[in-house]
Amino acid sequence: MKFEGFNAHSKHIIIKHALKHKNVSLTCELYGISRTTFYNWFKAYQKSGVTGLQSKEPQKPKMPNKVSKTIENEILTYIERYPADGPKRIYYELKSEGFDIGESGIYNVLKRHSLSKKQERIKYSKDKALNPKEKRKKRTAPIFASAEDIKYPGHCLIQRIDFIGKFDGIGKIYQYSLYDVYSKLGVVKLYNKKQDIDVWYFFEHKIMYLLKTFNLDIEYLFTKKTKVFLPYFVKGNKQKEIIEELKVNHHFVESEESTALESINEFNEFLVKEFYNKVQAENNINSFAKVEREFHKFLRSYNFLRPITSGAKKGKTPAEVVLQKAEENGADFSTLPLWILALLNQKKRVDFK
Incomplete structure (x- = not known):
């Protein structure tokens, strides 16, 4: 006996036949079905009775890529x-x-x-x-009119990535820089391959460590938005996780729209003039590893030993300005890393002379 189609009633008859004769193979041969089909029906019957044998309408496919x-x-x-x-x-x-x-x-x-x-x-x-229509208003970030609007370390930081150039015997150098407008403190990471750039990994393991060490917060963080380097700021979810964890007001800016945000240009120009332009003249700096090593020495000297030459913070170093704020915030200086204490002592010896 064979059915033209199998509805819930016919499936139930087939299952009762198999149960009565206790022979699934005989039942499958008699009704022209496979053992797999029978056991699928039988499992549904055990779970929901005859209702489980009813044919289900195919569900409409979900559209995960549907766009608002x-x-x-x-x-x-x-x-x-x-x-x-x-x-x-x-x-x-x-x-x-x-x-x-x-x-x-x-x-x-x-x-x-x-x-x-x-x-x-x-x-x-x-x-x-x-056939122009009304253009959408461009999103604008809150912009500080001038550096005088920025009142303390961490109030306004700017980050960007730059291709510094290709150097003989060394190769390409890419630079990620983070600059605190108030204190003029700079944090920099060098890369010799574009694909190695991982901004938020560095931010998580270096910047967040410094913030914790000095008991500081970031209020505004501006990211210079350039097409060639934008993917290195927005790939993955790490950016969102860090910004939310630090409760930072983060904004991408396409160009420096105030003198305050232009200050990172002055910082980078200083690095080019005082460090990169002198790299080629040094015969012993002939590898990227040596460039990194010399740059870290140079940057520490800038942050800890080089006095600010103008403004209300004139005579102080960027690190001293940051440490003054850290002290106001109740940072425990006894836990400062030894290299920071050594550099501060070196600055005192220089001042004493």
């Missing part, structure tokens, strides 16, 4: 401005502005609007330029 109208408009607006950029670049840019969308979701939007190819996006951008 707001984000879709952001993608199209971005294409108007930068039609040459593809899904990966758009992903980095939107993530830096706080939009949570995957690269595949962006590609789906482009494909739906016939913009998956570069030439299609360029044509779209030109057509929009001929």
Whole structure:
């Protein structure tokens, strides 16, 4: 006996037959089904009775890459401005502005609007330029009018990545720098390969350690936003985790919009003039490891021994300004690392002479 189709009633008959004769193989042969099919039905019958044998309608597929109208408009607006950029670049840019969308979701939007190819996006951008609509307001970060608006160490920090150049016998040098506008303290990490740059790993293991050591907080952190290095600031979730843990007001800025934020340019220009320009003249600095070693000595001298030459903090070193704030915050100086104490003692000996 064979059924044309198997509904809940017919499945129940087959199961009762097998139970009655205690022979699953005979039942399967009689009704033209496999043992696997029978045991799937039998398991459903044991769990839910005849109801479990009813055929279930296929569920509608979930759409994990479905994009909201707001984000879709952001993608199209971005294409108007930068039609040459593809899904990966758009992903980095939107993530830096706080939009949570995957690269595949962006590609789906482009494909739906016939913009998956570069030439299609360029044509779209030109057509929009001929028929302009009201542009969205550009997100602006809170900007300090001048350095005088910044009142203490940690009030305003700026970070950026720069390609310093390619040096004979040494190779390429990339520089991540974090600069405290108030104290003029600089923290720098050098890399000789772009793919090795890991900003938030360094931030977590170096910057957060210094903050804890000096009992300091960061209120505003500005990240210089450049296309070539933006991926190194927004990849993964570490940025979000650290910013939330430190409760920092973090903003990406495309250009220095105030004299306060321009100060990191002065810091980097100082590094180029006083260190990098002299690297090639030193015959014994002939490897990246030696550049790193010499740079760390130079930076420690800058932070701990070189006095600030102008303003209210004139005569003090960046480290002294930071330590003064740390003392106000109740930092335990007896726990300071020995290298910090040694540098502070060296500064006292220099002042005494």
